[in-house]
Amino acid sequence: MCEGSVLLSPGESALDEWIQLIGTDRVLTESIQHYGNTTHEGVSPVDAVLLPETRDEVAAILRIATRTRTPVSVAAGGKNWGLGSRIPHGGSRVVLDLCRMNSIREVNERMATMTVEPGVTFREAAMHLRRAGSRHFLSVTNGPADGSVIGNALERGDAVGPYGDRASHVADLEVVLADGRVLHTGMSRFPVCQAKSIDRHGLGPSLDGLFFQSCMGVVTAMSVWLRPKPARFGHLLFELSKEDYSIVDSLAQLALRGVLEPGCLSLWSPSKVLLQAGVSTQYWRGSAAFYGESDAHLGAVAALVAAGIGEHAILAFTTEAEEPAFLQSAYFGWPSDQSSKAIYAPMGFEPPEVLNPDSDRVGLIWLCAAVPFTGDAFSGMMAAAESVPVPEGITATLGFSMHSARVLRGFFGLHFDRDNPSAESSAVAVARRVRETFEERGFYPFRLGSPLIGKPLENGVTERVLDSIRGVLDPSRILMQDRYGFNR
Ligand SMILES: Cc1cc2nc3c(=O)[nH]c(=O)nc-3n(C[C@H](O)[C@H](O)[C@H](O)COP(=O)(O)OP(=O)(O)OC[C@H]3O[C@@H](n4cnc5c(N)ncnc54)[C@H](O)[C@@H]3O)c2cc1C
Numbered sequence: 001m002c003e004g005s006v007l008l009s010p011g012e013s014a015l016d017e018w019i020q021l022i023g024t025d026r027v028l029t030e031s032i033q034h035y036g037n038t039t040h041e042g043v044s045p046v047d048a049v050l051l052p053e054t055r056d057e058v059a060a061i062l063r064i065a066t067r068t069r070t071p072v073s074v075a076a077g078g079k080n081w082g083l084g085s086r087i088p089h090g091g092s093r094v095v096l097d098l099c100r101m102n103s104i105r106e107v108n109e110r111m112a113t114m115t116v117e118p119g120v121t122f123r124e125a126a127m128h129l130r131r132a133g134s135r136h137f138l139s140v141t142n143g144p145a146d147g148s149v150i151g152n153a154l155e156r157g158d159a160v161g162p163y164g165d166r167a168s169h170v171a172d173l174e175v176v177l178a179d180g181r182v183l184h185t186g187m188s189r190f191p192v193c194q195a196k197s198i199d200r201h202g203l204g205p206s207l208d209g210l211f212f213q214s215c216m217g218v219v220t221a222m223s224v225w226l227r228p229k230p231a232r233f234g235h236l237l238f239e240l241s242k243e244d245y246s247i248v249d250s251l252a253q254l255a256l257r258g259v260l261e262p263g264c265l266s267l268w269s270p271s272k273v274l275l276q277a278g279v280s281t282q283y284w285r286g287s288a289a290f291y292g293e294s295d296a297h298l299g300a301v302a303a304l305v306a307a308g309i310g311e312h313a314i315l316a317f318t319t320e321a322e323e324p325a326f327l328q329s330a331y332f333g334w335p336s337d338q339s340s341k342a343i344y345a346p347m348g349f350e351p352p353e354v355l356n357p358d359s360d361r362v363g364l365i366w367l368c369a370a371v372p373f374t375g376d377a378f379s380g381m382m383a384a385a386e387s388v389p390v391p392e393g394i395t396a397t398l399g400f401s402m403h404s405a406r407v408l409r410g411f412f413g414l415h416f417d418r419d420n421p422s423a424e425s426s427a428v429a430v431a432r433r434v435r436e437t438f439e440e441r442g443f444y445p446f447r448l449g450s451p452l453i454g455k456p457l458e459n460g461v462t463e464r465v466l467d468s469i470r471g472v473l474d475p476s477r478i479l480m481q482d483r484y485g486f487n488r
């Protein structure tokens with residue numbers, strides 16, 4: 001908890017002021033303990049949940065928090081399952097839940113951009129574009145359909161398909177600072193600028209990076225970039241022979257040459273294939289997606305990739321004409337809960353209609369690490385993961401997605417039933433050990449979960465500079481801290 005801040009209990013001044021501001025029906029103090037649950041051991045107490053509906057309400061709430069030195073945590077979709085969900089951090093016991101700020105402010109068909117508020121989910125964005133008859137789609141994650149587009153972007157999440165590196169395909173952040181001031185990043189600081197949602201850096205130093213994985217301000221709107229639907233689509237499913245991972249180097253060459261697009265390749269361990277797709281295999285599986293503007297274009301790209309992979313490993317090549325279901329899949333911006341349902345596999349009961357792993361005692365811990373796009377690094381991370389014994393009752397999975405032509409993002413998962421006492425009591429320790437092993441071998445996290453899984457990284461100067469910047473943007477340090485480790 002930050003120095004000088006006060007713990008909140010009903011009747012204290014911040015709570016009274018917030019109630020005066022937005023009313024008792026939007027300042028919840030009862031039946032809110034689920035906000036403190038996540039998918040592994042450790043519960044965070046929550047005293048109040050605030051439900052603002054407008055940017056001005058967010059500004060007024062933060063002004064009160066700053067004046068009374070009451071720390072707050074922020075959640076948008078609150079579906080950060082496996083990575084700490086929406087539990088408050090840094091001593092905060094108040095959650096600012098932005099789910100009611102769910103307007104889609106604009107879709108610009110010509111420039112292929114969409115401006116959303118934090119409560120807008122992937123499902124809502126996809127429905128909106130479909131209803132509007134848009135020629136474009138917004139790439140979605142493999143995760144919960146009701147995740148927040150902004151929450152996922154601020155975590156620097158990964159999407160399936162083009163523009164998979166979400167944080168690099170957004171612009172125009174509207175940010176409320178802790179003192180209630182509203183800041184616009186990039187070109188949107190110039191109110192009548194014509195290049196607002198499309199030139200993200202603007203003039204001079206770029207401020208937008210400060211608000212990713214930081215909570216140095218509350219983002220109340222963002223423009224995300226859309227991709228035109230392609231004329232043709234193809235999907236290649238292949239297998240990696242266990243003895244030879246040079247195939248990964250071949251794929252990297254194709255990526256460097258622009259044949260394979262970032263976001264369009266993923267590689268899954270046999271245990272992940274079994275858990276997520278229900279298919280038993282002894283080999284790693286890969287899938288690559290191609291977007292073409294004609295038969296000839298698609299055919300040429302697919303042939304180059306197939307040659308790089310080697311015919312013997314290819315299981316299937318399917319186009320959208322043969323398999324129209326692709327048009328309603330994540331590859332075309334259709335979110336689904338299929339993968340999220342699969343995390344219920346260890347539970348011994350069917351996933352409910354409305355998924356809520358935090359309350360359903362589903363055990364899940366993700367560790368995310370950045371890996372060079374080479375066969376050596378790929379097998380190095382695999383060896384690191386395998387070197388840590390995983391007790392009975394916990395299933396370990398590993399997957400990679402192509403973040404760029406040079407970087408793979410590795411996702412190590414621990415899946416278990418939280419009502420299995422031995423799995424519940426050992427999972428966090430196993431995750432910590434795996435994270436240490438990854439770091440010892442040079443595989444550092446690109447995204448962090450709950451602080452229980454290991455302390456944030458420290459690297460001296462960078463951390464101190466970021467902490468100084470936080471001191472300028474949030475002098476009373478009331479916004480959620482501790483997750484990314486640059487607050488003293
Ligand atoms: C089976 C499964 C598969 C998954 N696959 C993927 C995947 O393919 N790619 C991927 O990226 N993730 C994946 N995830 C992880 C996670 O579920 C998603 O990233 C999800 O989108 C995050 O939740 P959210 O969008 O609701 O964000 P939230 O939980 O609302 O927010 C995430 C973080 O951003 C901060 N934040 C949110 N809104 C704001 C704001 N307006 N201002 C300031 N800070 C804010 C919050 O404090 C929080 O720390 C997966 C999870 C599961 C269970």
